[in-house]
Amino acid sequence: MSEAPTGDAGDPPVVAATGVTRRFGPTVALHGVDLRVAAGQTHALVGRNGAGKSTLVSVLTGLQAPDEGTVSFSGRPAPRLADRDAWRQRVACVYQKSTIIPALTVAENLFLNRHDRGPGGLITWSRLRRRAAELLAAWSVEVEPRTLAGELSVEQRQFVEIARALSFGARFIILDEPTAQLDGAAISRLFARVRDLQRQGVTFLFISHHLQEVYEICDVVTVLRDARRILTAPVADLPRADLVAAMTGDATVGRRRENDRAVESGAAPALAVRDLTGGAYRQVSLQVGAGEIVGLAGAAGSGRTELAETVVGLRSADSGRIEIAGRRPRPGSVPDALAAGAGFVPQDRHHQGLVPQMSIADNGTLSVPERLGRGGFISARRRDAMAADMIGKLAIKTPDPRLPVSGLSGGNQQKVVMARALAGDPRLLVLINPTSGVDVRSKEFLLDKVLETARSGAGVLIASDELDDLRVCDRVLVMFRSRLTSEMARGWHDHELVAAMEGMDLDA
Template structure:
C-alpha cells in the first residue's frame, strides 16, 4: 500500500543538498549529487551498496565536509563544520546500530551531557525525569524514564533516539535501515509513530534495502547509482520494476530469479534434529535436512528461529538430539560444531561476523587458521592465496586482499562473512538473515551462492523472515512461539507464509504447489 499522506504545503525545504561531490583518494564517493526533503515528508533514499548513500548521510549530518556543493536547512546555510550543537538542532540520524548507552536510564540517554543547565550545578534528578516524561508524552512515546536502556526492545531504543533528536529542535531525521532488527509488528508500530510525527511537520529521510517499505511509508523516493543522483519521483508514479531498474541500471527480469535453480534431488540426511529444546526459547524441535536441500526456517522475533540456528553452530546448549552427517554433536560448543561440519553466517555481521579493523584476508581466514601454515603458524603467502581464491569465488569488490573490511560496502562485507563460513567446506551452512542490509543485486548473488551449496551435495539452512530469502529455498518450515507450526513446499504465496509467521496456521500445516492441487 502506497502512503498517500500529503506533506504540508511549503516552499522551504527542511533539507536541501545541491551539487554535492566528495572524493576519498582516488575513489569518487559522490559526484554532483542532490536531494531535497520537504517538511513533514517521508522521503526514501535507495541505491545499491556503494551508490553513495552513506557518504551523503555523513555530509547531511556534518560528519564530513563536501569537496563541492552546498547544503541548507530550512533555507539557511548549513552550520560550520564542527559546530555540534548547531548541527543537532537541524538534523539527526538514527543508525541501524543504536547509539543509546545500555547502562543509562531512558531519561539519562535523552539528556546526555545536558542533565544540568550548568556544569557547576548538581543534577536535579526529579526535574530530569519530569522533563523526560514530558518529552516522551509530547510525541506519544510510552516509556518509563527510569527504565534502563538495556531492558528496552530495539523498537523502543529507536523511539528514544528519535525523541532525543527532537529535543534538540531538529525537524529532520535520517533513518538508516531502521527496520533491520524489527519483526512485522514492530515495523507496523514504528511506521505508525513516524506517521504521527509527520503531523508535527517532522521530516524523515528513510534509507532501506526493503523496497516494499518504501511504498508503505514514503511519498517520494530518490535513487542514487554509481555516486550519482539518478531520479527523484513520487513513489506512486514509480513501480517496483522501474525502481529496481533505476537502482541497477538494468531492466528487471519478470521471471522468477530462482527458476534457473531447479530443486536438487534430496539425498542422505545431513542434519537431523530430534526434540531439540532450549528452555524458554524453543521446544521439541525436530527437523531433517538432506543433502541437496536448501531449507528455510521462518519466524518473527520471539519465535526461536534465530536461536535455533545459533544452537546448531554451538552458541547455545540445548537438550535433545542433533546429528550432522551421521555424527552426534554436543550443542553449546563451537569447536565441536565446526569439527562436525557446521558453518554459521551470523545475524549481525558488524557485531558477530567481522573484525572491522582487520583486512579482508584476516577476516576471511579466521576459521581456517590450521590450514595457513605448519604447527600453528600463518604463512602470509598461503593466507594471500586463500583470500584471493575466495575473493574471486564470491566476487568481492575490494582494492586488494589487504584492504580493511570496514572500507567495503555492506554487500561486500557480507560476502566476506560468507566466504569465511564456506572456507571450512562445511556439510551444513546455517545462514541467519544472510541478505540483511544488502542491495538487490548483492542479494541475488548471495542467495545464488548459498543455493550452489545444495548442488555440491551439501545442505543449507536459511533462517530469515525475509520473503526474498525464503523464495530461494526448496521448502520452508515456520516457527511460532518456539515450535514448528507449518511447513511449505515451493509454490507458497506471500499471504500463506506471512499468515503462518504471524501464528495464523495450524500446527504442522503443510502447503505448497503440490498440496494446493490435492
C-alpha cells in the same frame, strides 16, 4: 530520472543535497546525488546494500563533508562540521542501533551534557526530571523520566531518541531501519506516532529494507543504486514492480544464472533443520542435499545470519533440531558442529574470521589441530605443508605462509578464511556474505570455489543478501521477519528475489 513535487513552490525544502559526491580512495560512494525533502513529508530513501544510503546520511548529519556538491537546510547552507550544536538544531538520526545509554535514566539521556545546575554548579535533579516530563508529554511519549533506559523496550528507546532530537530544535528526523527489531503491533504504533508528528510539523527521511512499509507510511521515495540517484517519485504513483526494478537495475526480463551442475539424488542430506526457533527466527525447517547449493536470502533483520550461525554452533536455538551429515551436534557448540562435518565462513572476517597478528599458516589451520600433530603438539612442518597446499589451491598471494595475515589484501584474507573452512574436508559448508568487501576477481574465484566444493559432494548453505552470491545456488530460500516465506528455483529474476526479500507483493 523523474522528480517528485516538493510542496508549495515558494517553500524551500527542509533539506536539499545537490550534486553530492563522496569518495573513499578509489571508491566512489556517492556520485552527483540530489535529494530534496519537502516540509511535513515522510520521504523514503531505499537501495540495495552498497548503494550509498549510509554515506548520504553521514553527509546529511554533518559527520562527513562531501567532496563535491552542497547541503542546505530550509534554504540556508549547512553549518560547519565542527559546529555540532548547529547540526543538532537542524537534523537528527535515530539509528537502528540505539545511542541511548542504558545505565542512565530517561531524564539523564534526554538532557545529557545539558543538565540544569544550581548554586555551586550542582545538578538540580528535580528540575531536570520536570523538564524531561514536560518534553515527553509535549511529544506524547509515555515513559517515566526516572526509568533506567536499559529497562525500556526497543520501541520506547526510539521514541525517547526522537524526543531528544526534537528538544534541540530539530524538525527533520532520519529514521534508519526503525522497524528492524519491532513486531507488527509496535510497527503500527511507530507509524501512528510518525503521522502524529508529521501533523505537528516534523519531517522524516525513512530508510528501510522493507519496501511494503514505504507504501504504508511514505509520501515520496528516492532510490539509490551504485552510488547514484536513480529515481524520485510520489509513492502513490509508483508501481511496486517499478520500484524494485529501479533498485536492482533489472527490467522485466532480468538476469538468469545458468547453472547446469547436477545435484546428487538419494544421498543423505548434508543439513536437515527441523522446526528451529530462536531469538531471530521462528519455526524454520529446511534441508540441503549432498552436492546442493542452497541460498538463504533476506534483508537486514530477517534472521538469515542468526540462523546460519546457529547451524554452526555460534548460537543456540530455543527449540528444534539440527542434523549435519546425519549427526546431531550439541546445540551452541562450534567444536561439535565442526566434528559433525561443518565448515564455516563467518560474516565479518576481521572480527570473527581471522587472528590478525597470527600467520597465514596458523589462521588457515586453526580448525584442524588434530591433523598437525599428536598430544596437543603442533608440527610446524605439517602446518606449513598444509598451508602451502591451501595457498596453491586458493591462489593466495603471499611470499611466505609465515607472514601475518593482516598484511594481505581483503580478497586474500577472505581466501584464507575460505581455506580454513575447507581444511577439514567438510560435508557441509556454511557461508555468510562470503564475497563481502572483496574485489571482482576475488569474488569470482571464491564463488568458483563454492561450485567446486559442491561438485565434490558437499552441501553448501549461503546466507547472503548479495545477488551475485545467490546466483550460484540451485535454489534460494527467502526469510522475511524471522520466518521462511518463499523458495525460488534456479532461474529466478533479480526483481522477483529482491521483492520477496523486501516483503513486497509485486501484484498488489
